[in-house]
Amino acid sequence: MSRNGERIVLETQDLAKNFGGLVALNGVNFSLRQGEILGLIGPNGAGKTTFINVVSGVYMPSRGRVIFQGKDVTFLPAHVKCRLGIARTFQLIHPLTDLNALQNIMVGAIFGRGLGLREAQREALAVADFLGLRDPGRPVSELTALEVKKLEIARALVTRPTVLFLDEAMAGLNIDETEEVMGTVRRIREEGVALCVVEHVMHVISKLTERVVVLDGGRVIAEGPYEEVANDERVIKAYLGEEG
Amino acid sequence: MPALSCKKRIWAFAIALLAVAAVIAVCKPYVLIQGLQRGGLYALIALPMALILGVVGIVNLAHGEFMMLGAYFAYWMSVSTGIDPLVAMIPTFAAFLIVGALTYYGTIKPVLKAPELNQLLVTFGLAMALTELANLLWTSRPRKLPLPYAYSSATIGHVTFGTFGFAYLAGALVLLLLLLWFLRHTRSGQAALAVGQNPRGAALVGIDVNRTYLLVFSLSVALVGAIGALFLVGHSIFPGVGSPYTLKSFCIIATAGVGNLPGILWASVGLGTAEALVSSFRGYGGWADLVFFALLIVVIMVRSYRKRVT
Amino acid sequence: MRHLRYVALAAALTAAILFPFYSGLYLRQVAIIILIYMGLALSWDMLLRSGQLSFGISGFFGLGAYAAVLLQLNTGTPPLVTILFGGVVAFVVAFLLGIAVLRLRGMYFAIVTLALSTIFMVVAKNLPSLTGGVAGKMLPSVVFGGDSVKTYWLALGVALLTVLASELFQRTRVFYALTSIRDNELVAKSSGVDVFRYLVLAFAVTSALQGLIGGTYAQIYGFVAPEETFSFTFLLLPMAMALLGGVYSTEGPVLGALLLGALGEYLKLHLPYGHRLVYGVIVVIVMLGMPRGIVGAVRTLAWRVGRKGGGR
Numbered sequence: 001m002s003r004n005g006e007r008i009v010l011e012t013q014d015l016a017k018n019f020g021g022l023v024a025l026n027g028v029n030f031s032l033r034q035g036e037i038l039g040l041i042g043p044n045g046a047g048k049t050t051f052i053n054v055v056s057g058v059y060m061p062s063r064g065r066v067i068f069q070g071k072d073v074t075f076l077p078a079h080v081k082c083r084l085g086i087a088r089t090f091q092l093i094h095p096l097t098d099l100n101a102l103q104n105i106m107v108g109a110i111f112g113r114g115l116g117l118r119e120a121q122r123e124a125l126a127v128a129d130f131l132g133l134r135d136p137g138r139p140v141s142e143l144t145a146l147e148v149k150k151l152e153i154a155r156a157l158v159t160r161p162t163v164l165f166l167d168e169a170m171a172g173l174n175i176d177e178t179e180e181v182m183g184t185v186r187r188i189r190e191e192g193v194a195l196c197v198v199e200h201v202m203h204v205i206s207k208l209t210e211r212v213v214v215l216d217g218g219r220v221i222a223e224g225p226y227e228e229v230a231n232d233e234r235v236i237k238a239y240l241g242e243e244g
Numbered sequence: 245m246p247a248l249s250c251k252k253r254i255w256a257f258a259i260a261l262l263a264v265a266a267v268i269a270v271c272k273p274y275v276l277i278q279g280l281q282r283g284g285l286y287a288l289i290a291l292p293m294a295l296i297l298g299v300v301g302i303v304n305l306a307h308g309e310f311m312m313l314g315a316y317f318a319y320w321m322s323v324s325t326g327i328d329p330l331v332a333m334i335p336t337f338a339a340f341l342i343v344g345a346l347t348y349y350g351t352i353k354p355v356l357k358a359p360e361l362n363q364l365l366v367t368f369g370l371a372m373a374l375t376e377l378a379n380l381l382w383t384s385r386p387r388k389l390p391l392p393y394a395y396s397s398a399t400i401g402h403v404t405f406g407t408f409g410f411a412y413l414a415g416a417l418v419l420l421l422l423l424l425w426f427l428r429h430t431r432s433g434q435a436a437l438a439v440g441q442n443p444r445g446a447a448l449v450g451i452d453v454n455r456t457y458l459l460v461f462s463l464s465v466a467l468v469g470a471i472g473a474l475f476l477v478g479h480s481i482f483p484g485v486g487s488p489y490t491l492k493s494f495c496i497i498a499t500a501g502v503g504n505l506p507g508i509l510w511a512s513v514g515l516g517t518a519e520a521l522v523s524s525f526r527g528y529g530g531w532a533d534l535v536f537f538a539l540l541i542v543v544i545m546v547r548s549y550r551k552r553v554t
Numbered sequence: 555m556r557h558l559r560y561v562a563l564a565a566a567l568t569a570a571i572l573f574p575f576y577s578g579l580y581l582r583q584v585a586i587i588i589l590i591y592m593g594l595a596l597s598w599d600m601l602l603r604s605g606q607l608s609f610g611i612s613g614f615f616g617l618g619a620y621a622a623v624l625l626q627l628n629t630g631t632p633p634l635v636t637i638l639f640g641g642v643v644a645f646v647v648a649f650l651l652g653i654a655v656l657r658l659r660g661m662y663f664a665i666v667t668l669a670l671s672t673i674f675m676v677v678a679k680n681l682p683s684l685t686g687g688v689a690g691k692m693l694p695s696v697v698f699g700g701d702s703v704k705t706y707w708l709a710l711g712v713a714l715l716t717v718l719a720s721e722l723f724q725r726t727r728v729f730y731a732l733t734s735i736r737d738n739e740l741v742a743k744s745s746g747v748d749v750f751r752y753l754v755l756a757f758a759v760t761s762a763l764q765g766l767i768g769g770t771y772a773q774i775y776g777f778v779a780p781e782e783t784f785s786f787t788f789l790l791l792p793m794a795m796a797l798l799g800g801v802y803s804t805e806g807p808v809l810g811a812l813l814l815g816a817l818g819e820y821l822k823l824h825l826p827y828g829h830r831l832v833y834g835v836i837v838v839i840v841m842l843g844m845p846r847g848i849v850g851a852v853r854t855l856a857w858r859v860g861r862k863g864g865g866r
Contacts (some may be wrong), residue, residue, distance in 0.1 A: 056744060082746040090744075096737040098802075099730070107734045110727050112746030116725060155745060297620070303661055305668075354842050360605045360660050362841055365797070369837025372790050376831035491672065494665050531682035537669040541655070544666055548657040 007034045009194045010055070010163045015064035016218075017047075017054050024050040027064065032163060032194050037185065039205040039226065040198045042215035043239050048198050049091055051215065052165045056088045057081040065202070069162065081110045087161035091168045093196075095140040101147075102128065102136040105154045105170035106156045108226070112159030127158045131184060136184070145178045150184075157188065164188065166197045170204055182208050261514070268517065273403045276522050279517025281406075284413025285370060287512035290493035291419050291505065292467040297494075298503040299427065300440040300460050302352060303363045305369035307493060308486030310465050314340055314472025315481045319387055320474075329389060329476045337470040344465030349459050356457065371471070371487065378483035388480035408478055413513075415474060419467070420509055427505075436460050440503075488533075495540040515539060570710060582702045587739050588815035589706075589713040590771055594792035595799070595807035596716045597763040600723050603802050604756050605661060605736030610667035611764055612788040613674050614644040617694040618765025619772035619783050620678060623691050635699040637712075637769035644765020645758050652754040659739075659753075671784050678780040690779025697773040699756040705774050712770045722803040723756075733755060787830060791818070794833040800849030809848060 011031040017024045025047050032038055038046055053059045055066055057078035066074045073081060087108075096104050102124050109120035128136040131150045143151060149169055156164055166185065170178050180202070185208060189195055199205050205212060206226040214222040214229055216238040222229050229235055269276045289311060296302045317339060318332040351370060352454075355362040362365035392407045438446040439456045447453050479485070496515060500507030515536055523532040574582055594611050601608050618640030625636045655666055671729045678685045685691065698704040723729060734742035743749050772778050791814065792807075799810025814833070821829050846849055 028622065058740065058744065077748075078743040079746050079748045082744055085593075088744060090741065096741060098733050098737050103730065107730050107747065110730050110746075111742075111748075156705050159746060201665040289824055351838060351842065358845070359605075361602075361664075362845065363603070364607055364661065366795070366838055366841045369790075369794075369834045369841065371834070372786070373831050373834030373838065376834060380828045380831065488672075491665070491669055498662065498665070523640075528752050530676065532672060533676050537673050540669060541666060544658055544662055545654045547662075548655055 008032070009034045009069060011060055011067050012051075012055065013065045013067065014022050015051070015054060016062050016064065017059060018062045024218055025054065025061070028218070028220055030213060030217070030220065032196055034194050035189065035192070036194050036211065037189050038194075038196045039199075039209035039212040040196055041200070041202075041205060041212060041229075042214065042221075046215040046238075048169060048215055050218075052088050052167055052198070056086055056165065068085065079111070082108075082159055082161075083114070085160070085162035086165075087112070087156035087163070088161050089156050089169055090168055091171075095138040095143075095148055097140050097150055100137055100139050101143060104140065104151055105158050108155045108158040113116035120129055123158055124154075127154045130187070131157070132180070145172060146180070148175065150180065153184070153188075157193075163194050163196070166195060166199065168198055170199060170201060178204060191194050194227065202226075206230070249398060260305055261510075265517075268521065272521070274405065275517065275520045276407075277403075278378050278520035278523075279325050279403045280413055281409025281516070282412075282520060283509075283513030283516030284323075284410065284416045286489075286492060286496060286516055287416035288412050288419060288471050289476070290488045290496045290508050290512060291416065291423060292464040292471070293490075293493045294497050294500075294502075294505055294508055295423060295467075296461055296464045297497060298440075298505065300457055302356075302457070303360065303367060304352075304368040304464070305364060305490055306347075306374060307468060308488065308490035309371045309374040309378075310343070310486070311376065311468045311472040311475060311489060312481065312483065312486030313343075314469030315348075315476045315485070316378065316382060316387075317469065318473030318474075318476050319389065319481065322389055329391070333470045333473040335521065336473045337466045339416060340469030341462050341466040347456060347465060348461045353454070353457070366484060370383075371490070375487060376485050382483065384482055386480040386482040389476060391477055394477050399424075405424060411474070413472030414510070415471075416509060420505060423505060432456070432459055442522065490537050492532045495536045495543075498540060499543050562756045570661070571707075573710075574706050576764055579702055582706050584815070584819050585770045586702075586706055586709045586774065588811055589709040590767055590774075591815060592791055592808060592811035593713045593716040593767040594764060594788065595795040595806065595811050597767070598759040599764075599796040599801050599803075599807045600720055601756055601760040602796070603723065603729075603736060603798075605739075606656075606753060606757070607664045608667040608757065608760070609789060610648075610761065610790055611663055611786055612672045612786060613667065613670035614648060614761040614764035615768035615771070615788050616671070616674055616678070616784040617647060618644045618690075618768030619778045620674075620685060620727040621765065622769035622772045623693060623778045624684070626693060627691060634708075637766060637773055640769025640772070641762045641766030644768070645762035648761030649754065649758040652757040653846050656750060656757065664701045671786070671789065675784040678778075678784070686779075688780060690777055690783070690829050693773070693776040696776040708770060709774065712767055717765070717804060717808065719759070719763060720807075724804060728752075728756075787833075790833050790837070792832060793833060794840075796847075797845075798836055798847055800847030800851075802846070803849055806847050806849040811846045813848075 008031045008193075010011065012028055015028040015030070018027055028051060030051075040051070042048055050059070054061050057076055060075055063109065064074070065072055068081075068084060068086060073084065073086075076084070095101070096107065099107070100215045102121070105124035105127055106120045109115050109123045110117065113123070125136065125171060131154050133147055133154060135149045140148070140151070153166065153169060170181050173181065182204060185195060197205070197209060209226060211224065212226050213220055214232075214235050221234050221238060222232045265276060268279075271352045289308075293304065293307045296304060314336050318329045318336050321327060321332045321335065322329050347370075351366050352363070355366050368504055379462055381412055396407050398407050435446065435451045435456045437457070438449070438451055439453050443453055446456075475481070493514075496508055496511045499515070500511040518539070519532045523529045573585060577585070596617060596829075598608065598611050598719075613760075621643040622636035622640040625631050625639050625722035626633060631639070655663060657709050679688050681687070696705075698707065723732065731742070734745065735749050735752060739749055792828055793816045796807040797810070798814060799808065800806025814836070818829060821832060840847060846854070
């Protein structure tokens with residue numbers, strides 16, 4: 001599998017989003033290549049989650065385009081984009097509490113991939129196994145923090161996405177748990193999924209990603225391998241500005 | 245709250261409105277008078293609901309029932325002690341502050357954190373129970389107080405009309421001003437606004453969220469109870485008298501926009517006038533009730549469509 | 555264990571079908587009204603499972619009733635067909651209304667459905683040439699000529715149809731769709747669920763059932779009139795039944811219907827008025843203390859006991 005995949009699988013052109021008077025995204029040009037693990041970082045309020053929301057169809061952009069595998073998918077609703085192969089996890093964990101863990105995953109299998117109930121269950125079990133989520137018939141309330149994170153990823157992964165956005169999938173995990181999830185992310189990439197990882201923990205970004213995009217104030221301010229970006233003046237200023 | 249685009253839009257709307265009002269005043273003066281009076285009553289009843297719904301986000305489907313109970317309370321006070329219902333508004337207000345507080349602790353507070361559905365269901369059950377309770381206690385026989393001043397009239401040109409109805413409009417204006425003053429210039433009012441916008445944030449800043457909800461809810465119930473006393477003057481009352489007003493209040497709030505208190509006055513008068521207009525055409529009187537609901541559905545459809553585009 | 559459940563179900567079904575043969579006229583009539591309410595309670599719950607609260611039960615019930623009666627009076631269609639027609643009319647109206655309104659949810663949707671009953675009532679009162687106005691319309695004869703055994707089986711059939719629909723909603727992909735929508739629409743949407751489509755269909759199907767039941771009611775009692783047919787009791791009582799028995803299930807509303815139906819009969823003997831007070835209080839108490847109703851409480855208890863005993 002080519003690590004520096006040539007083919008661009010997802011790109012956005014001049015993507016913008018306003019909420020009334022608030023400008024959340026201000027012309028984002030972004031590309032994600034096949035087989036890539038891309039890091040998306042930026043200070044709080046930079047627009048990372050909004051970006052994911054617009055790309056995945058939860059919001060409609062005010063300007064710009066989203067191109068997925070060569071097709072313009074800008075205004076397609078979220079459930080259609082999911083079926084096409086754009087998946088994402090949620091930052092604030094939202095497991096569906098009226099369903100047990102396995103059923104949570106099945107939702108993605110049934111509606112994201114159009115499987116029948118039996119097949120969906122088999123696929124859900126397989127994905128749970130792949131992620132190391134044991135005994136998935138348990139109610140969601142019994143899962144540990146790490147298991148809930150895995151469930152969140154499982155739900156997105158079972159839809160067999162081409163592109164997967166992980167929104168702070170490692171927040172709140174300890175060192176061992178973080179290592180485990182990082183390994184999982186690499187295994188997901190080996191299955192052929194292009195990943196975009198949003199994280200605040202820089203150690204993770206530096207070890208996991210080949211390329212990093214830095215967002216600030218709704219714009220891309222830097223792009224490149226982590227070492228370059230981390231020493232970029234503008235990036236340092238953006239983060240310092242946050243602390244000040 | 246949706247941002248109103250520009251002042252021009254408001255001005256154009258206001259002018260169009262005045263033009264329509266002028267036309268009606270000339271062709272069918274009674275319609276305008278009725279519209280103002282009825283609209284005043286609708287606004288008066290809708291404002292307390294707008295307070296809890298628009299400001300702190302609590303839905304109370306038993307709103308009309310509290311008005312009905314207030315009316316009965318004033319009625320019995322009047323019958324047993326001889327005082328005028330207008331005077332009885334004060335003890336009614338006080339009594340219903342307590343009623344509101346009890347209702348809050350008993351039924352609202354427990355479901356505040358639960359989904360909106362629970363509030364709807366609980367207050368719906370409460371509304372039904374209260375109506376039926378009134379039925380059991382006082383039967384469905386309508387009651388009315390003989391009050392000469394309720395029938396006072398005046399004449400302008402060749403048009404003679406009842407004047408008491410304008411008390412509702414005046415009351416609505418006064419209430420609106422009082423509420424706006426309360427929300428903007430008292431600490432409790434500002435707390436209420438803060439809690440409505442962001443309960444967690446408000447708590448972090450040190451606002452006693454529970455006390456705010458309690459205060460605003462009790463205030464709303466007390467107000468609508470006292471309004472019931474005022475209602476008693478101009479109408480005959482029966483157990484089911486309050487319930488249409490709950491729905492109509494909601495229609496008005498939805499039309500004006502949740503959180504837009506002054507808009508309630510406009511919406512009420514507009515709807516009251518539309519209702520009176522429909523009533524004025526002989527044979528269509530029965531359809532007047534639908535005006536509100538037709539408008540509600542139109543407003544919701546428009547908002548629904550707009551949402552589709554975002 | 556599973557076999558026991560099937561045996562129990564089969565036994566209950568047989569008992570229900572054979573009911574007219576070991577009960578008198580009075581009990582049969584009580585059973586008929588319970589079955590009607592049961593269907594309404596179930597159909598209300600079916601929509602609730604999607605997270606949407608509809609106050610439109612009495613509206614669509616009345617709509618179906620009027621549709622059935624008017625069809626028969628104006629075209630002489632056989633009674634059973636008019637019942638189906640009631641369901642179809644309700645389906646179409648709900649479908650169109652749903653498309654228009656269901657992008658807004660929660661409170662707005664609930665209030666619109668609350669207004670429905672009043673709207674239909676006003677329309678019924680004000681089109682006397684079509685609907686008979688305030689006096690309503692009477693059928694020349696009730697279905698099956700009033701034979702209470704056949705009428706009971708009709709009501710039972712309609713109730714069983716609703717039970718079947720409810721089970722379909724519980725055991726097919728519809729369950730996953732509605733439950734995920736109810737739990738978190740955003741997540742459901744992002745997992746591929748077409749939320750709007752499922753909501754509109756759920757609303758249309760459940761309203762169709764209510765219309766069907768309304769048509770059945772009209773044929774059994776032989777008349778429709780604005781105040782009686784659109785009465786809020788047809789709204790409040792099914793809700794109380796579903797809440798008491800336990801929402802989000804088939805067993806819950808069925809149990810609630812049996813319990814409150816029996817209670818209602820008892821009340822009628824000792825308390826001529828004021829039933830709505832009891833039902834209203836039940837709704838409030840259940841919402842405050844036992845939101846998942848009896849079935850929910852039993853399930854939680856069983857789960858807790860199971861954990862203490864087994865412990866994985």
